[in-house]
Amino acid sequence: MTADGPPLDEAATPLTEHLRDRLSGDGQALEAIEDVYSPPSYLHGARAWGKRFLRTKFGIVSLVLIVLLTGMAIFASPLSPYNPNLIVGPPLAPPFGHFLFGTDSVGRDTLSNFIYGARVSMLVGAASGLVALILGCVIGGLAGYLGRAADVVLMRIAELFMVIPSLILAVVVVALLGSQLLYIVLIIGFTLWPQEARIARSQFLTLRERDFVQGARVLGFKWPHIVFKEILPNAIAPVIVQVTLDAGSAILLEAGLSFLGLGDPSMPSWGKMLYDAQSYLTTSWWLSVFPGVGILFAVLAFNFLGHSLNEVMNPRAPRVSALSFGRRMVARPLTSSVRSGRTKSLPEGSVL
């Protein structure tokens, strides 16, 4: 029996008891049942998992970036040379002098604002991702598990949210209801969940019919066990990949909102810095360049993380193998061999 296998012992229902009685002494039959019953878990063996993650193309890069940015967000106050809200120098002082990133139009230190700006971005990325994860799993899971009318209605709602572009919806809601950080996090999560829901739905749809789920049903387990212990652990991997990618979108959305003057006014943020920079583009390039690079790297960090997780959790996904396959097909056999008339001696691995 695997470590995360089913609780066949103390928590057994009358039906399992009955089955076990009948099967006792017949080891083969029990094994056969367990084979059917133990779910193919993606998450077993944390160490092997970690090793594979670090071996992916962008695994280490994403990890380093996220640790750096999160560290910057958490330790913003000891790291910043000045208070980001105070006037500490002449207005529009150029960078690489006394002030490493220069100063803004009223003389606040750009570097300090940059460091504090990581807070909003990382917070919004993580929190909105979480909102999207929960909403997507609940709605998509319900749609996939229940099927029929519930499926149609819930997926229509998801489609509705996909029609209105996230940014426009977020802009309008924040403009009408207010721009506290909590609202921004919730709204962004609300505009992102349909992607997660679609993936969760298709996972639930297929897993519901798999043998190990049917097995659990036959053994008399109620739906909470089937949904949370059997289906969800196996359905969650691709949803988490999507959430990681969407955390990047959340950061972009927050930056966009702040750039339009709709961010939380009480916290320094990269988008707000770009909003302030807009009036000084002709004279002070540093006001625009540094915060933009911050946003770019924060989004890249989450996107890289998503791609690496995808590679680890979903090893059969076509991406990389398709690329190398295409290269094989095109770079060597097709172009070179066909042209030179050597069609017979194709290298190994070709479809021929």
Added chain:
Amino acid sequence: MIGYSVRRIVHTIPLFLSVLIMMFVLLQLTPGDPIQDLIGSYPVPNAYRQTLVQEYHLNQSVPERFLYYLWNMLHGNLGYSFAGHMSVTDLIMGALPNTLLLVAVGTVLSMVIGILLGFLPVLLGGRTVDGVVNVGVVTGFAIPTFWFGQILIILFGVRLGWFPVSGMDPLFGGDTGIAGFFQHIQYLVLPVLALSVPALANITRVQQQSALEVLGNDYIVTAELKGLTASQILRRHVLRNSLLPVVTVIGYGFGTAMAGTVLIENVFGWPGIGNLLILSINRRDNQVIIGIVMVAAAIIILTNLVTDLIYGALDPRIRAQS
């Protein structure tokens, strides 16, 4: 094909209605009193207040007001903008062509370049080309478009002085005729470049994946065995068949561009509906805000519909499925 088209067209009606309902609910949740907003802080007699309430049907129930709004909208009336002192429809229609110009040019550009870029790794093979294109795609997805616009302004507008940095026409003494046309294009270059980055990245990625997928098919092997040259196979079989999935993301790209234009128009001072939206938000002109969302949603739903119909016409399998 006709059945499929009718189904697709009917499908859009509830979608559009739900967007409208959502906006309506949102307005109900908005704090503040619209009549008070209208009057301002100046004291007015109660009778005047009552007339206003009557005039704007605010004494009726929410469903009644919804039907009233829907009726007006079907007649092309989206309400009155108090800040702009004109009808919302006129206000939006004045700005919409400018936005559509930006979005359409951006979509066409990202389509052409995206297909070329996505086909490049297949055409040339080789690790380097593939790597360069992939890095470009990843960066294109992560770069904030409005920041990219600012950087373009700093580089090509301010430093090099090649392109104007704001607006869509010179304030004084614009040229006419052919010269005027080229002057327009000058104003168009930077905003279109900034706007089309995400769509470009998306189309490139989809084209690349789809071309590689087509390469794995048996009919490519057949073509190879028939003795077609590599360029014939790539042109006739791979390119043509790999273009199909790209059609689906063009509609999506149009939607992203419609959203992106809100940011880009504010970077470049482009007089479109994105600029109008932010202006209306700052003026608390809710009628205009809702009107813009509805117009944008209608355009996006329509583009999606057209893409679906084209896709259905191109690929019989899709028609059979739905």
